[in-house]
Amino acid sequence: MNMDLFNNAFPFWESLTETQRTEIVNNTTRNLCEKKTRLHFGGGECAGVQIIGSGRARVFITSPGGGDITLFRLLDGDVSILSAACMLNGMDIELDMEMETDCEIYTIPKKVYRKLYDESGVVKDYTMEMISEKFSDIMWLFNQFVFSNVASRIAGALLEHRAIEGGDELKLTHEDIAKDAGTAREVVTRILKQFQADGVVKLTRGKVTLIDAGRLGKI
Amino acid sequence: MNMDLFNNAFPFWESLTETQRTEIVNNTTRNLCEKKTRLHFGGGECAGVQIIGSGRARVFITSPGGGDITLFRLLDGDVSILSAACMLNGMDIELDMEMETDCEIYTIPKKVYRKLYDESGVVKDYTMEMISEKFSDIMWLFNQFVFSNVASRIAGALLEHRAIEGGDELKLTHEDIAKDAGTAREVVTRILKQFQADGVVKLTRGKVTLIDAGRLGKI
């Protein structure tokens, strides 16, 4: 097992005892998940803390009707603390995760993490900090949803993907964008057409090319 | 200072040392806030942990345009943990609070609570639990906003007020309901008219009387 994984993921790693580190290392499982694999968290079930060894995953909520809305993404080295949050009293949320690429996922079982959490103040602080951060992220998203129009949410989604991909050629379908912006696919089609007419993007099947990211940011 | 206040608000109160309790009691301030008093939290400023001695307050987010959307309410004895959450790394949210009645508010300064938080694992656990609970509440609200229509959100808001008030005569303006349901006042007017036509509510100025709460729940 690669020790760097834990050391990079957890700022508290060095401060753990040898026993604690061994306990984690021995109980962590490694899984290779193909693209499109789905995991569900909530309703009592929760795997534990997950570390993305490599790949990219999308965390979202699902509507009764089947549609879903992206909350955030997890990239290489990210820790999915919410996957273990059901160990906490009071936390009761339903989330889904879907791999956007083939992923290497390390899972620390709920019980193992819980023990560590109870033993170590540093781990408690870290957990609190991560959850607070996610809380802030979700509040920001909430603001976007209730106070922004669809066009600016779509623009935001495109710019976020630019930051992730590190380029202006985004391999995204209208469906993908719709989930990130929390709207319907047809609406994305219409607004992207408008963006194209305005000269800020260029559209081809399964791809959006950003022409004028600056102008996109002002929408 | 009334000790019952702390003992009722904080499950950990009995387990604190005499010194800790004295520190809190001596530093807690009591404020009488008139109805409509507003407090802002976020952007570095945050008063500290607040306990509602008596009265009712509404916590909400504010749009750039000035509109606002209710997140939750605080009632007698409730603790507003988010008012102090800015002491945590990673937590960075903007909230407002408005008194819906004259209120008696006790405030434990941020620094005092932070000290307690650092000293005591029990306080840390309590804080984590309260924040997790709020996180869950907000996620639930998020779901309502993105997956439910306006009619059902308005119905939900009415039923929530029934639970708070403990009766079927709700002293609410359409404006009030609009803030709770996250929509515009005119929309509330129209939908309430529909509810009235359907015989589930009766409308008078500044008041909504529930006729058939059961049917309202099914909307």
Added chain:
DNA sequence: GATTTTTCAGTGACAAAATCACATTTATTA
């Protein structure tokens, strides 16, 4: 390599909800 199947995009018609611009009614205050 041609054909079937699947995925993705485009579009018109309509419904729901938001926004704008007022008019009207009811309560409060001067």
Added chain:
DNA sequence: TAATAAATGTGATTTTGTCACTGAAAAATC
């Protein structure tokens, strides 16, 4: 009582969501 403020009502318009399709491009299969 008149003046003011607060609450409600309503039409017109725009934006967004939903439904029901069609056609085009890519993938999979024969």
